[in-house]
Amino acid sequence: xxxxxxxxxxxxxxxxxxxxxxxxxxxxxxxxxxxxxxxxxxxxxxxxxxxxxxxxxxxxxxxxxxxxxxxxxxxxxxxxxxxxxxxxxxxxxxxxxxxxxxxxxxxxxxxxxxxxxxxxxxxxxxxxxxxxxxxxxxxxxxxxxxxxxxxxxxxxxxxxxxxxxxxxxxxxxxxxxxxxxxxxxxxxxxxxxxxxxxxxxxxxxxxxxxxxxxxxxxxxxxxxxxxxxxxxxxxxxxxxxxxxxxxxxxxxxxxxxxxxxxxxxxxxxxxxxxxxxxxxxxxxxxxxxxxxxxxxxxxxx
Amino acid sequence: xxxxxxxxxxxxxxxxxxxxxxxxxxxxxxxxxxxxxxxxxxxxxxxxxxxxxxxxxxxxxxxxxxxxxxxxxxxxxxxxxxxxxxxxxxxxxxxxxxxxxxxxxxxxxxxxxx
Numbered sequence: 126x127x128x129x130x131x132x133x134x135x136x137x138x139x140x141x142x143x144x145x146x147x148x149x150x151x152x153x154x155x156x157x158x159x160x161x162x163x164x165x166x167x168x169x170x171x172x173x174x175x176x177x178x179x180x181x182x183x184x185x186x187x188x189x190x191x192x193x194x195x196x197x198x199x200x201x202x203x204x205x206x207x208x209x210x211x212x213x214x215x216x217x218x219x220x221x222x223x224x225x226x227x228x229x230x231x232x233x234x235x236x237x238x239x240x241x242x243x244x245x246x247x248x249x250x251x252x253x254x255x256x257x258x259x260x261x262x263x264x265x266x267x268x269x270x271x272x273x274x275x276x277x278x279x280x281x282x283x284x285x286x287x288x289x290x291x292x293x294x295x296x297x298x299x300x301x302x303x304x305x306x307x308x309x310x311x312x313x314x315x316x317x318x319x320x321x322x323x324x325x326x327x328x329x330x331x332x333x334x335x336x337x338x339x340x341x342x343x344x345x346x347x348x349x350x351x352x353x354x355x356x357x358x359x360x361x362x363x364x365x366x367x368x369x370x371x372x373x374x375x376x377x378x379x380x381x382x383x384x385x386x387x388x389x390x391x392x393x394x395x396x397x398x399x400x401x402x403x404x405x406x407x408x409x410x411x412x413x414x415x416x417x418x419x420x421x422x423x424x425x426x
Numbered sequence: 427x428x429x430x431x432x433x434x435x436x437x438x439x440x441x442x443x444x445x446x447x448x449x450x451x452x453x454x455x456x457x458x459x460x461x462x463x464x465x466x467x468x469x470x471x472x473x474x475x476x477x478x479x480x481x482x483x484x485x486x487x488x489x490x491x492x493x494x495x496x497x498x499x500x501x502x503x504x505x506x507x508x509x510x511x512x513x514x515x516x517x518x519x520x521x522x523x524x525x526x527x528x529x530x531x532x533x534x535x536x537x538x539x540x
Contacts, residue, residue, distance in 0.1 A: 127487035127488055127489065127511065127515075128487070130486070130487060130488050131483070131486035131487045131488075134486045135486065151502070151504075152455065152478075152503075152504045153474075155454070155497075155501060155502055155503045155504065156454070156455050156456045156474060156503075158501055159454065159456040159457075159497060159499075159501060159503060160456055162499055162501070163456070163460070187475055188474055188475040188478060191475055191478075191479045192478050192479050192482055194479075195479040195482045195483055195486075196482055196486075
């Protein structure tokens with residue numbers, strides 16, 4: 126409590142400096158006088174009494190300095206002094222001040238801009254990279270990531286070792302984006318519905334397709350990249366435009382998402398910002414077994 | 427001559443000041459210094475570079491209060507007196523010191539423990 130009180134008084138005394146200085150000078154003066162009188166009483170000559178009184182306490186300025194340090198908050202006072210001095214100097218040299226301010230402003234601005242860009246484009250690791258595995262199959266001819274949809278379905282039903290299991294294709298598909306002022310050809314890849322949750326992708330808007338929609342002859346859905354949505358959202362609306370896998374199959378309801386290149390499975394790494402992600406079985410239900418799919422696995426054990 | 431005298435040890439001055447004020451009543455800075463030197467049997471030398479910062483600190487902590495008054499010779503002087511918090515502090519610090527010296531005494535005494 127007393128320490129708190131002392132601190133409060135020290136802060137307050139920052140604003141009452143002249144009063145304190147005057148008070149202190151008076152006290153010092155009275156101390157000297159009393160001392161001299163005391164010396165005289167002891168029988169010293171007036172000169173000797175004065176001399177001894179001044180000699181005894183050590184340097185007066187030193188004492189003042191110690192008391193000043195005890196009274197206020199020295200580092201704060203020095204800081205304020207430096208600030209005042211700096212401001213005075215800046216006011217004295219407006220040219221220099223302008224250049225200094227501009228330099229600092231530019232520096233801070235550039236650093237912020239660079240950081241923002243780098244932070245945006247630099248790959249972010251998965252939330253649980255040590256639990257994600259990429260599965261390969263061993264053939265007599267060598268290893269390969271290729272599998273088939275029936276095989277994938279079988280694995281998801283039978284495996285107990287892996288927490289979740291997802292597949293995607295190589296991303297060679299081209300789809301046409303229609304609607305808006307001009308059509309556009311996009312690259313697309315098929316992924317199984319659980320891929321988004323498996324690699325921890327958060328959608329910026331809307332939702333991803335679900336397992337129930339990832340079925341033969343299911344609804345025509347696509348998830349599009351954030352970059353594409355930003356570029357064409359006027360044409361696309363919030364989620365109303367259409368992507369056609371080919372001229373006969375139109376994809377309704379588009380959701381944009383923030384799936385970055387780093388968040389795509391290894392073989393989808395070339396899925397550039399202008400791309401769409403479609404359910405794995407979409408439109409290909411007739412020849413399920415023929416879709417080349419690499420498989421992507423996560424284990425959360 | 428002054429060199430023979432010890433300086434006041436760190437941390438002991440506050441208690442000396444408080445105790446002096448408790449015994450003597452309100453005093454000015456010079457009086458306190460003199461009294462402490464006398465009480466120590468002139469073994470201690472107290473210059474005001476040590477005393478006044480300590481007084482200031484005690485005042486900030488609320489253990490002593492000061493006001494201007496007149497000395498015996500009708501000189502204006504700043505008088506320090508003990509506050510109620512100061513009285514409690516004297517008690518507390520006295521106890522602490524007694525305990526500390528008792529402990530040290532045990533170390534200095536010839537070994538008695540089993």
